[in-house]
Amino acid sequence: MRTPPAHVAPPDRARKRRRITRLTLAGAVAAALTASGIYIAGAQAEEVAVPGRVQAEAFAAQYGAQTESTGDADGGRNVGWLANGDWLRYDGVSITGADLTARVSSHNSAGGSGTVELRLGAQDGAVLASFPIAQTGGWQKWTTVAAKASSVPVGPQTVFAVLKSTSTSDFVNLNWFTFGPAAGASPSASTTPSTSSSASATPSATPSSSASASVPPSAPAGGWVPVDQARWDRELAAFNAITPKAVTPGTTRVPEFHTDCEVANSAPDDPIVVPGLPGASHMHTFFGTKIDAFTTTDKLLSATTNCNAPGDNSAYWVPELRRDGKAVPVKSFRVYYGSRVKDPSTVKPFPPGLRVVEGDAKKQVDTPKNAGSNQFWCAGSAEIGRSADGNWPVCAPGGNLIFQLVFKDCWDGKNIDSPDHKSHMGDPVNGVCTGKYPVAVPDLSFMVNYQSLGGDGLSLSSGKPSSMHGDFMNAWEPARLGGLVKSCLNQNAKCGTEVTFAGG
Numbered sequence: 001m002r003t004p005p006a007h008v009a010p011p012d013r014a015r016k017r018r019r020i021t022r023l024t025l026a027g028a029v030a031a032a033l034t035a036s037g038i039y040i041a042g043a044q045a046e047e048v049a050v051p052g053r054v055q056a057e058a059f060a061a062q063y064g065a066q067t068e069s070t071g072d073a074d075g076g077r078n079v080g081w082l083a084n085g086d087w088l089r090y091d092g093v094s095i096t097g098a099d100l101t102a103r104v105s106s107h108n109s110a111g112g113s114g115t116v117e118l119r120l121g122a123q124d125g126a127v128l129a130s131f132p133i134a135q136t137g138g139w140q141k142w143t144t145v146a147a148k149a150s151s152v153p154v155g156p157q158t159v160f161a162v163l164k165s166t167s168t169s170d171f172v173n174l175n176w177f178t179f180g181p182a183a184g185a186s187p188s189a190s191t192t193p194s195t196s197s198s199a200s201a202t203p204s205a206t207p208s209s210s211a212s213a214s215v216p217p218s219a220p221a222g223g224w225v226p227v228d229q230a231r232w233d234r235e236l237a238a239f240n241a242i243t244p245k246a247v248t249p250g251t252t253r254v255p256e257f258h259t260d261c262e263v264a265n266s267a268p269d270d271p272i273v274v275p276g277l278p279g280a281s282h283m284h285t286f287f288g289t290k291i292d293a294f295t296t297t298d299k300l301l302s303a304t305t306n307c308n309a310p311g312d313n314s315a316y317w318v319p320e321l322r323r324d325g326k327a328v329p330v331k332s333f334r335v336y337y338g339s340r341v342k343d344p345s346t347v348k349p350f351p352p353g354l355r356v357v358e359g360d361a362k363k364q365v366d367t368p369k370n371a372g373s374n375q376f377w378c379a380g381s382a383e384i385g386r387s388a389d390g391n392w393p394v395c396a397p398g399g400n401l402i403f404q405l406v407f408k409d410c411w412d413g414k415n416i417d418s419p420d421h422k423s424h425m426g427d428p429v430n431g432v433c434t435g436k437y438p439v440a441v442p443d444l445s446f447m448v449n450y451q452s453l454g455g456d457g458l459s460l461s462s463g464k465p466s467s468m469h470g471d472f473m474n475a476w477e478p479a480r481l482g483g484l485v486k487s488c489l490n491q492n493a494k495c496g497t498e499v500t501f502a503g504g
Contacts, residue, residue, distance in 0.1 A: 093158070341432060407443065407472065412438075
């Protein structure tokens with residue numbers, strides 16, 4: 001049974017951007033705050049190709065980055081939203097000399113600066129060079145900084161740009177690098193730059209991954225991934241042909257079904273954000289199927305799961321909760337599938353291979369009692385106090401710590417993933433999925449119960465409670481998911497793990 005509203009921390013999707021307004025090209029919208037907190041640029045500048053430059057947005061993988069239209073002289077896009085611990089990976093880089101440069105801008109309102117380290121082969125590999133970053137006077141006030149390479153390795157190299165700063169805020173934008181004289185200085189990954197994470201429209205460049213239900217580990221992270229249209233059309237036709245079961249008397253008229261899963265494993269991996277890079281993420285707790293950095297939808301469909309809804313081979317995960325550095329056991333994990341739209345008969349199943357992240361792993365703000373968002377609270381007993389830092393409740397005996405994470409449930413109808421793993425999804429507007437997000441899909445709600453009474457010593461592997469987030473990879477058998485959506489959600493009827501109607 002869904003937790004009564006009185007016990008649910010009200011969701012607050014609005015997230016203020018951490019930067020002041022940036023300048024964009026003439027005619028661009030300066031900035032906009034959306035529900036996902038993504039910067040929207042109104043103009044898409046054509047990029048002038050300059051020999052020898054490795055464009056910052058041509059990364060093969062990344063953590064913590066987003067791209068946007070740039071106001072720099074040669075147009076195109078730059079990479080922003082970069083803070084301490086973020087990184088970018090570039091493959092096949094030819095280093096042709098010791099004189100390296102980086103095109104940067106910085107306007108950290110907190111006054112922090114930092115360093116961009118270029119490392120060989122891994123995030124903690126040998127340092128090739130370091131670029132000190134200072135304030136430039138604006139997020140689109142660009143300057144070129146220079147550094148000397150510690151060596152000039154022969155042959156194509158994998159180079160990581162690792163962001164280091166004492167500030168907790170974003171501290172630098174990157175537009176391009178050079179790795180010596182112009183001749184030969186281009187990485188194999190940079191022939192097609194990754195596309196924007198703009199939430200404003202259909203991506204303006206060709207998506208970086210092929211139309212597939214799952215992306216191989218070698219595919220660029222941070223790109224738009226189009227749905228396999230032929231497969232989606234087949235699944236949608238099969239869904240439309242389903243005859244729903246008749247709702248039995250006494251059924252609670254709430255669009256809902258659920259799945260219960262156990263912990264499968266824990267690992268510092270994230271096959272959505274950093275695919276193919278084991279150990280590149282903070283520690284996650286995975287539910288359903290054992291997950292690693294190389295997990296894809298195709299692998300999930302043939303894997304064994306501990307989720308109890310027949311046909312659900314999907315993957316679910318959240319950051320690990322710790323007390324004094326040790327993992328806190330999970331008491332139970334339930335995922336509710338529901339609907340927030342006014343007409344639940346419009347809800348369609350998830351498209352094949354859909355991948356979604358909800359929440360912000362980089363959000364590090366205090367969440368005292370009644371803060372209104374990212375709240376852990378007490379289930380089964382009253383809150384009788386707060387931790388010393390005010391961020392964690394103390395639960396009376398007989399209860400436990402709980403968190404509910406609600407996902408967006410309007411899909412753009414085109415992409416199963418996006419650069420920030422969020423921009424292909426949106427919220428209903430006045431109860432309707434419309435505009436850029438016209439397709440209503442099931443509304444996911446993670447309910448994570450912990451064997452803990454809360455209190456002091458708690459932290460997430462991603463940081464403060466405000467950094468709580470969740471990941472979902474759809475691997476439902478289409479017929480099973482279609483039946484549940486058609487009979488339960490579309491008919492505004494409460495079900496369990498199968499199409500069995502329930503009351504109460």
